Amino acid sequence: MKQTxxxxxxFDGEHFHHNQAITIEDGRIVSFDKASDVEPTVLAGTLVPGFIDVQVNGGGGALFNDAPSIEKIETIGLAHAKxxxxGFLPTxxxxxxxxxxxxxxxxxxxxxxKTPGVLGIHFEGPHLSVPKKGVHPADFIRRISDEELAIFARNDLGTKVVTLAPENVAPEVIRALVECGVRVCLGHSNADYDTAVKALNAGATGFTHLFNAMSPMDSRAPGMVGAALESxxxxxxxxxxxxxxxPASAKVAIAAKPRGKVMLVTDAMPxxxxxxxxxxxxxxxxxxxQGDRLNAVTGELAGCVLDMNGxxxxxxxxxxxAREEALRMASKYPAEFIGxxxxxxxxxxxxxxxxxxDQDNRVARTYIDGQLIYQA
Structure with a gap:
């Protein structure tokens, strides 16, 4: 099916254009020519690349951990499409x-x-640090075993991301994960700077929710945050x-990192x-x-009610x-991270x-593979 x-x-990912035509066929962009052999649909507003969220725990009332199923994934995907x-990684x-x-x-x-939006999976744990566990249950935090390695090595999972604490997973294991197609992120970790750098040298390529649940940066102890900002x-x-x-910490991170290396995530909950x-x-x-904040009754922040457009x-x-850069942080940069x-x-x-x-920067329509998935 062709449509224009x-x-x-x-916004094409780099620049804004006015009254731009996009022709789509078989789920891909085939032309930017205003001339087309099909009657165009004229849209009021700004068309931008779809957002990609690599850390989605839940949405629409569903939590992925709660009896994982394709139905849960569909519910979460539709909630976030609004x-x-x-594109997202059920986490x-x-x-x-x-x-x-x-x-x-x-x-x-x-x-x-081919469930709309599903690009892979993110395992946030269980090989984490108890002191930086946040709301992750301590009873399930453990050393990596052959059974977990076999799950991570599966080749039918799309993009695979594993968040781990490098003080609890040896560099040679990180290297083995990378060799079987896993994108290793460091997070929920109390590791010192040297341990974090060794993990990066072994092939880790990301940091999960920068600043949160990781050893902070100090003048004589750069910690996990220091390793993240330096890389x-x-x-x-x-x-x-x-x-x-x-906000000041976020500004420092964006200023310190090369362009393209900070991506927005939601850590979204049901x-x-x-x-x-x-x-x-x-x-x-x-x-x-409470409004736009989630807390466990024990006090810890417990994920977010944040969405990508928010x-x-x-x-x-x-x-x-700048809005152009914020849009890239939600689309182009996470796409590059997942390859x-x-x-x-x-x-x-x-x-x-x-x-x-729309004119107030609210989502009016969402298309996946050229198909209208959501309309306000």
Whole structure:
């Protein structure tokens, strides 16, 4: 099926264009020529590349850890599509080995069935640091075993991301994970600077929610944060909700890192896409929503009710980031992190994953593979 869209403004990943036509066929962009053999659909607003979120725990009332299934993944994906997310990694936080198997099977099924938006899986744990566990259950934090390595080595999971604490996983194991196609991120870690650098040298390429649940940077102890900011190659996920990271700290990180190495993430939980302030249960602990903040009753921050379009707007409003750059932080840069450079940009041959923003920068439409998934 071929279709042509003409938008008032189009952001192609680098520049804005006015009254730009985009022709789509078989889920990919085939032309920017205004001339087309099909009647165009004219869109009021700004068409931008779809957002890619590499850390999504839940949404639409569903939590991925809670009996993982393709139905849960579909619910989460549709909830986030309302906010412009066209690609995401369902994220499993630290859990029992059987839940890990179930999560992998659910993602494999979703990918086989081409479930809209599903790009792979993110295992956030269980090989973390107890002192920096946050709301991850200490009872499930453990050393890596052959059974977990076998899950991570599966070749039917799309993009595979594993967050681990390098003080608990040896460099040779990190190297083995990378060799079997895993993108290793460092996080929930109390590692010192030298240990973090050794993990980077072994092939780790990212840091999970920079500043949060990791050893801080000090004058004589750079810690995990110092290693993240110093690295020219590693990507850093950043939660811009005004609660997880102070705006000044976020500004410092963006200024310190090379362009393209800071990407927006949501760390989203079940309330995303829900209108009420209902609490939910996480490993037997109640998590309470108060506006745009989630806290366990024990006090810890417990993920977010942040969505990707909210993260873009917060980056502009709270951090003073240019809108073009904020859009890249939500699309092009995470696409590069997961090695899918045909996403996050508009160019001939690119995936037709697109978001139409209205004049108030709210999501009006979301397209995945050229198909309209959500309309306000």
């Amino acid at each position: 869209l003409i938008a008032e403004r189009v 906010f412009g997310t066209t 499993l936080i630290t859990d029992d080995i059987q839940v890990m198997h179930d999560a992998a099977d659910a993602v494999a099924e979703a990918i086989a069935l 020219q190659a590693a990507w850093c996920g950043l939660i811009v909700d005004g609660h997880h990271v102070h 309330p995303v896409g829900m209108d009420d302030d209902a609490s939910f249960e996480l490993f037997g602990t109640q998590v309470v929503r 993260a873009v707007n917060n980056s502009v409003d709270m951090l003073g980031v 899918q450079r045909q996403r996050g940009i508009f160019t001939i041959g690119a995936k037709a994953d697109m978001v139409l923003l």
